[in-house]
Every structure is written in C-alpha cells, then in structure tokens.
Amino acid sequence: TxxxxxxxxxxxxxxxxxxxxxxxxxxxxxxxxxRPESYARYKKLEKSQRERIRMKAERAGKKTQE
Structure with a gap:
C-alpha cells in the first residue's frame, strides 16, 4: 500500500x-x-493486478450471459 x-x-x-x-x-x-526503482515495481504490480481483476470480471460477465 x-x-x-x-x-x-x-x-x-x-x-x-x-x-x-x-x-x-x-x-x-x-x-x-x-525509492524510484521500488515505486516503478509497485506501479507495475498494481497495473497487472488491476488487469487480472478486469479480465476476471469480463469472464464472469460472459458466463452470466450464457
């Protein structure tokens, strides 16, 4: 955090x-x-986590439509 x-x-x-x-x-x-390098790593991990959450929500939405 x-x-x-x-x-x-x-x-x-x-x-x-x-x-x-x-x-x-x-x-x-x-x-x-x-530190700049730890902040860059934090932002990269945060971005990938948000992407995983978005993809999971999209998959759940497709399953409910079927």
Missing part, C-alpha cells in the same frame, strides 16, 4: 501476519521509504 505523509512524502506500508509461537497470530507493520 502506498501512503503519503505531508511532511516526508511517499512511503510503502506492508501489513503481515506472522505466527511465532504456533498459537497466536501477530500483526506486523513494515514502513519503508519509496
């Missing part, structure tokens, strides 16, 4: 679940600054 701080600019937020003791899920958050 991309977030923007008014004072420090863009940041990437990552939310993860990890299970250290085998019984309880812990919530972990990682924050990192945005």
């Amino acid at each position: 991309e977030a923007t701080c008014p004072d420090h600019g863009p940041w990437f937020l990552r939310f993860k679940l990890n299970r250290r003791d085998g019984l309880h899920w812990n919530f972990a958050r990682c924050i990192e600054t945005v």
